[in-house]
Amino acid sequence: MSIIPTTPHAQYEREKFRRNSHFPELWLKLDEVKDPEIPVLSLWDMGILKDIHKESNNITVTITPTYSGCPAMDVITEDIQKAFELDNNNDIYKCVVKIELSPAWTTDWMTEKGRNQLRGYGIAPPNDVVNGELEELTSDTQVLCPHCHSKNTHMVSEFGSTACKALFQCNDCSEPFDLFKHI
Numbered sequence: 680m681s682i683i684p685t686t687p688h689a690q691y692e693r694e695k696f697r698r699n700s701h702f703p704e705l706w707l708k709l710d711e712v713k714d715p716e717i718p719v720l721s722l723w724d725m726g727i728l729k730d731i732h733k734e735s736n737n738i739t740v741t742i743t744p745t746y747s748g749c750p751a752m753d754v755i756t757e758d759i760q761k762a763f764e765l766d767n768n769n770d771i772y773k774c775v776v777k778i779e780l781s782p783a784w785t786t787d788w789m790t791e792k793g794r795n796q797l798r799g800y801g802i803a804p805p806n807d808v809v810n811g812e813l814e815e816l817t818s819d820t821q822v823l824c825p826h827c828h829s830k831n832t833h834m835v836s837e838f839g840s841t842a843c844k845a846l847f848q849c850n851d852c853s854e855p856f857d858l859f860k861h862i
């Protein structure tokens with residue numbers, strides 16, 4: 680079994696969509712807006728940010744919340760609007776945030792950079808499951824330790840700090856860590 684985590688195809692599609700946008704500077708601007716739940720990740724890297732469109736002075740930002748992220752939507756909306764307000768000195772932008780619920784957000788939309796940032800934050804991204812099914816965690820499931828990268832780990836509890844995470848512990852460095860479950 681390979682221990683090199685694979686990159687979901689959906690990520691390439693997202694990168695391509697962003698590259699083809701006519702408003703690259705607006706995407707860059709929103710890279711400064713972080714996910715309120717995991718503040719090291721930008722909305723883009725978390726996979727929440729779907730589209731940005733500008734027509735004259737009107738900006739429309741489309742986002743798809745994570746399933747647990749609904750209470751944070753007001754904060755995200757405000758942060759997005761603030762980012763554009765701060766950005767313009769002379770023009771007055773009107774920024775509308777549109778919420779798109781379908782297709783539902785999936786952890787496959789997280790970027791590679793986002794996954795690395797999660798590891799740095801001490802959370803294993805979903806595709807770091809190296810032994811067992813992504814969808815069904817069992818006592819045999821092993822996940823790469825975000826601290827020492829050992830795969831010699833075991834599940835402590837199916838639920839970690841939130842329902843979307845499971846609690847694991849590393850048998851080598853003995854550090855506990857959360858696995859962000861595949862959604």
Ligand SMILES: [Zn+2]
Pocket residue numbers: 824825826827828829849850851852853854
């Ligand atoms: Zn470890």
